[in-house]
Amino acid sequence: MSLKNKILEFFNKKAKVTTLGGQKAIDKQYAMGKMTARDRIKELLDPDSFHEYDLFVVHHSKDFDMEKKELHADGVITGTGTIAGKPVCIFAQDFTVAGGSLGLMHARKITKVMDHAIKFGIPLIGINDSGGARIQEGVNSLAGYGEIFYRNTIASGVIPQISVILGPCAGGAVYSPALTDFVFVVDKISKMFITGPEVIKTVLGEEISMEDLGGARVQTEITGNAHFFAHTELECFDQIRNLMSYIPSNNNVKADHTAVKQPKSVVAIDKIIPAEPSKPYDMRHIIKAIFDDSNFFEIQENWAANIVIGFARLNGETVGIVGNQPLVLAGVLDVDSSDKAARFIRYCDAYSIPLVTLVDLPGYLPGIDQEHAGVIRHGAKILYSYSEATVPKVTVILRKAYGGGYIAMCSRHLGADFVFAWPTAEIAVMGPEGAANIIFRSEIANSPNPELTRKLKVQEYSEKFANPYVAAANGHIDAVINPGETRDYLIHVLKNSQNKTELRPTKKHGIPPF
Numbered sequence: 001m002s003l004k005n006k007i008l009e010f011f012n013k014k015a016k017v018t019t020l021g022g023q024k025a026i027d028k029q030y031a032m033g034k035m036t037a038r039d040r041i042k043e044l045l046d047p048d049s050f051h052e053y054d055l056f057v058v059h060h061s062k063d064f065d066m067e068k069k070e071l072h073a074d075g076v077i078t079g080t081g082t083i084a085g086k087p088v089c090i091f092a093q094d095f096t097v098a099g100g101s102l103g104l105m106h107a108r109k110i111t112k113v114m115d116h117a118i119k120f121g122i123p124l125i126g127i128n129d130s131g132g133a134r135i136q137e138g139v140n141s142l143a144g145y146g147e148i149f150y151r152n153t154i155a156s157g158v159i160p161q162i163s164v165i166l167g168p169c170a171g172g173a174v175y176s177p178a179l180t181d182f183v184f185v186v187d188k189i190s191k192m193f194i195t196g197p198e199v200i201k202t203v204l205g206e207e208i209s210m211e212d213l214g215g216a217r218v219q220t221e222i223t224g225n226a227h228f229f230a231h232t233e234l235e236c237f238d239q240i241r242n243l244m245s246y247i248p249s250n251n252n253v254k255a256d257h258t259a260v261k262q263p264k265s266v267v268a269i270d271k272i273i274p275a276e277p278s279k280p281y282d283m284r285h286i287i288k289a290i291f292d293d294s295n296f297f298e299i300q301e302n303w304a305a306n307i308v309i310g311f312a313r314l315n316g317e318t319v320g321i322v323g324n325q326p327l328v329l330a331g332v333l334d335v336d337s338s339d340k341a342a343r344f345i346r347y348c349d350a351y352s353i354p355l356v357t358l359v360d361l362p363g364y365l366p367g368i369d370q371e372h373a374g375v376i377r378h379g380a381k382i383l384y385s386y387s388e389a390t391v392p393k394v395t396v397i398l399r400k401a402y403g404g405g406y407i408a409m410c411s412r413h414l415g416a417d418f419v420f421a422w423p424t425a426e427i428a429v430m431g432p433e434g435a436a437n438i439i440f441r442s443e444i445a446n447s448p449n450p451e452l453t454r455k456l457k458v459q460e461y462s463e464k465f466a467n468p469y470v471a472a473a474n475g476h477i478d479a480v481i482n483p484g485e486t487r488d489y490l491i492h493v494l495k496n497s498q499n500k501t502e503l504r505p506t507k508k509h510g511i512p513p514f
Ligand code: HXC
Pocket: 097, 098, 099, 100, 101, 130, 131, 132, 133, 134, 135, 136, 142, 145, 146, 168, 170, 171, 172, 173, 196
């Protein structure tokens, strides 16, 4: 065959394979409000940056007439490209080919691109849109999943792993996203579940829609399995690009420095906290008043909202923020908020992102529900993560820091490098009301005017302990600062701690209270 004909043959073969699962299946995909795998890669990555590999891979399955089925690219598109000029590895499952189901060769394409990502220190983005294990391939499909989960685990803490759920993600398939760092979902498109509605109906006799079982809202508001909710696929891609701008490409490099922009918040920082200690306010207003350009990239915004976590920049450098949210349950720590914060702290530590903790909480949430849900085990995770983290850790106590909550929110005792307190800080074993009721119980009961005595005792306790000066006198905090000085102090100490090293005893790994 002449060179010209060989090239012609190549173009014909390529054109055929890149038609995905055919026009009918593509039309069905669009009718469901979904893009195709190729559209998605094109929209997410920098223009013309995608380089595809393994386009001509074919499945080897012979059962159930499979040898007659030509599954283009075996239902998954893989390759490399760039986002904002930085390399990424990517795979996108193609629902138009056998429902994006995962057979052995489909899995091998994914594991190949994962191996590239790990070797080259490049973030991995996986777009999931699949009916799960390819039923016709039996145990080979399961083997494929196992090989993906193994690599997800090996890559954890080495390269960022981002999962985008843009269709069904059913059965054991959900465990790959669950092992990755960030999961993105889109309203009415994403569906994640272990057992689908049909199995639930058969086994339990209950009827439930896929949306109510594991739709985007369920996964971002109830379960916390997903981190980012978007209304459209395009909005989701914007969120991914935004996230990528904050994080480093691997655990050996730093996140990009960006131009410094002053906060543009219009409300003066010292006007945000209400005078009455029990009145709520939005911690995000404080964050916006402190950090560059008043930008806060919040993670898991709609789940365990009593704690806020996310990235911001301080003097152009990425920092991770953990802050109690007085607007929700007074900002208490509970099972979910402890899980949420603990995982984020470990993310920041793995990628050398300094941690800033903003404290205002009355403690751990009391109650039978929490005790029975394991608040001891879950609450311990936040203690473990802060103690384990060796990145620069700076804490600012804004208002309440009571009891276990004071210790847990990156106190000096868990290894904070710097702890600052505003003059409004109240650092005590518990709130003045509760404390006075316990320690002056008989004095109050036996007094001629118990109500007045109680009031006076609460006042006495507040003056003695509900302030930052006892902690300051003991060196548990480093400085009482004016709220308006917070940004300056944070910039100063984070600059000083840039070369922080903190050695720990040699061990294989710790045993966190998972
Ligand atoms: C092979 C599959 C498939 C699968 C879908 N298809 N899922 N083929 N294996 N797992 C095929 C369909 O036969 C169909 O092929 C095409 O994909 C489109 O599927 P539809 O059912 O027509 O689409 P839709 O109505 O949109 O429904 C999508 C769906 C449904 C909800 C995902 O297909 C479904 O319930 N699939 C099974 C989901 C599931 O239970 N997976 C778990 C498998 S077990 P044609 O040729 O007709 O177009 C598992 C365990 C892994 O994953 C364990 C790892 C640890």
